[in-house]
Amino acid sequence: MVASVEKEWWKGLDLNYTGENNFASFFSSNGNIHSYPAKAVPEMVVSLLKKLKEEYSITKVLDPFVGSGTVALECKFLGLDFYGSDLNPLSILLTRTKSLTVNNTSFIEKSLKAFTDSINQKYITASLVELSKFDNIEYWFKPQNIKELSFIKQEINIFLQGCLQKYRETFALILLTAFSSTIRESSLTRNSEFKLYRMSPGDIDKFNIDSLLVFKDKIENLLSLLVETNKISKSKTITDIQMKNAKDLSHLSGKKIDAILTSPPYGDSQSTVAYGQFSRLSLQWSKDLLSHYLGITTTTDNVDEYLLGGKKSACNTSLRHVIRSSKTLRNLFYEMRRVCKQDARQFKALIYELNNIMKNINEKNFDISVLINNKELYELTKERIRLDYYRMLNKAGELSNKDIKVKARELTEVFMNKLTEDDLSPELIYVLVSKLSYVKDTLHRKVIALPRRVKSVLHFFKELYIVVEQTDRILEDGGVQAWIVGHRTVLGSITVDMAEVLNDWFVSLGYDKVITLHRQYSFKRLPHHINSTVTRKNEIKTMMEEHIVIVRKPKTHVE
Template sequence: MQSINLTKKFKDTSWDFQKAFTKYSNHGFHTYPAMMIPQITKRLIEMYGNKAKVLLDPFMGSGTALLEATLHDNFKKAYGIDINPLALLISKVKTTPIEPKLLEKEYKNLIENCQEDKKDINFRQKTIEKPNFTNIDFWFKPKVITDLAIIKKNIDQIENKDVKNFFLVAFSETVRNASNTRNNEYKLYRMNESMLKKHNPDTINLFKEKAEENMESMKEYYENYNENCKVHILSEDTRHKTSIQDQEVDLIVTSPPYGDSRTTVAYGQFSRLSLQWLGLNSKDVLNIDRISLGGIPTKDLNNNLKSQTLQETLQKIADNDPIRARDVLSFYEDFDKCVQELHRVTKQGAFICFVVGNRTVKGVQIPTDEIILELFQSRNHYKHHNTFIRNIPHKRMPKLNSPTNISGNHAMTMNEEWIVILEKQ
């Protein structure tokens, strides 16, 4: 195994992009946890992929890397992989150009139909079918449920699938904004009683604002996208063999999960209300975090992972809490399966760019950037170019965690990111 050259690992504030506008083009379509800002992706593409033809983001999330690939002229293909249906929908819509005049026409009809339905319901001339999922009344006020049902019914009547999906993304964002959840949370927490009393959203107006904002963004994207870049959104799992060909990819840009969803970023919880309103099976929605990386803890700490840094870190955590150490191990065992798949699909000479956070568990910081290097280099053929350390001014992330699970005992976590650059030799 090659040793990690620490002189290649250094703080570089030019990667902070502290005051950068991160919602240009279609990047602001929908909030999502731990979104990689487009400026990082753009810079990585320009530094390591200006001649690349095929980009892959194996942990696609909301599709930042794919969207950036379609804004660069050199790419012929961009692959994105995710298991979360909301991520698949957002990424598909962000990277699907739609003629602005068509959107405006469909939007005008949509809003007119919504307003007509609302008027008829107010005068009791018709009723609207509402979804039936657990705790809907806990998360939404009755008036909000009615208005969301009106919007969803009329979006479903749009015949053009791309246009329908476009408005479903704006609808999904409206679901979150109109719900009884606390703002700016990535897990589901209900507002307290005093906040609930003041919470009286104009749901249809919220939808209109979001839809119109996204339509303006689509105008910009429609004029600038690379029509030769074919985007492939894969509802697959990077832990297993994907539909990508052997040695097809020449650039990977990705920000993988920082740990298991239960204790870090709960992508499934974040997506739950939207997906239930979008009509997904409740059992599948509730299962997203469990089937994510590290969702099923290992039975013990025995493992064959070829990372000395990981083994030492696991031992430190186990000295405090063996159960939490098993949680951590389960994540890296799953992650190593992903490394094997990325090894299969990348060409010789491909650059692999990981943007990772080194989280803290039981007071022990886990050096994920070094663990990733060791897992790749255990397969040989990987050169470490650099690891840039940046501050996180933008990410929708927890800045505090409870390292001991004792209420009130908090530590700073994930206020920096490590950008790891590897080349397949």
């Protein structure tokens, strides 16, 4: 097949969906089984799968990064066999639940309704609840919620022990998914964030949630979604989901995979989406039940360290080979080195200027205009003052997090305005000196961190390249790959063209480039801008577009 002909197949495919990110493409629902970072859009996924099925007659699909299971569910809807993997235990739970076929639906519904109806009454009369324990549990949960969640966990265990063996997996998937979602809503985390940030004391005082009622609602919502899914699902298919590392797909040897559809992480968890942090509290509560009833093991509470680019995720691939396989990545490497040198010079110059300012203050020969006229130092000092006010207000515990941010900015403006007055008080100069000392430490850390940042970006790409090699090994000749990626920003100003890096790698492996599609984000839980890590004043656009790389493996491909 000529690549230009294949390209024509894809033209006109509109992927710019608007509205809410639904549970599935085949029915509209405001509900969802569980929140999860960076979910793929079901309408986009099903459009891609339909096109792959129509033009390439695919039957078996692999997603080595299953996430919350969108690709798995849409494959089931289209009658495609699905194989998926992930290293995050929560991801495996959610994907297995989302793609679950509920047999004897009326019995399952009746049994779970009776179970949830009984929980509140049993809790009222319970004389003893064995409280769950793990590190910092009191930091993330109020005492009342710890008791309620511990009781729910206790009752889930009793129920699963006593239920019929042939229904145990179905019950376990539904109950533990609902429990995980209840844990997240019951926690003192800022639920708008995917990383672990605790609410302000002011917000914690106002936080009042009944975990038992939340759990009941989660069960009812999840059941309704699964029942609706089972009504529409067209045929019985294979759905094989395993907790495996995408860098080793040897468990799929012998399977005739003819399509890859996946959305990989855009970078390491530390600098992009922290899937492990998002999942940690749920896993700390339920890892024993997940292991016992579903065989989903949790080997560490910090899965981020083992995901692509993580501190404990190792690979033996030659970095030189990875870079040589992509002109785009090679140019990125050179650009990162250039920016590192440039930024290091800038930071060292700021440190030199800061040392002079602090020396003049100590010698009673301080001219405040020197600081005010140095834009970078002025903004760094202002940010340091704002941060200290924020921490002070947060510790006081009288305001919500939103109000703390506003008040901290107001107090900072007052302080900075005082610096422009003719006569600076000794107290003000004393406070300023303490802030400048912290600014100097920050700049020193920036200089040290620059080469480390380059190293971490390259480490991630080394590991992603291994995944690309693995997908190539298990894909049938003539098979097709579709990778959904975004272009992230590193070092404050460098755009990483993930799509072209992937295209380069696939071409180096002998693939034919078919097309790279583009779509606008219309619903994503990310800010439109982030602040740079230097002064927090330079706004950087976050990923506002997704890019879908379509490539095909020739039928004559030779290993």
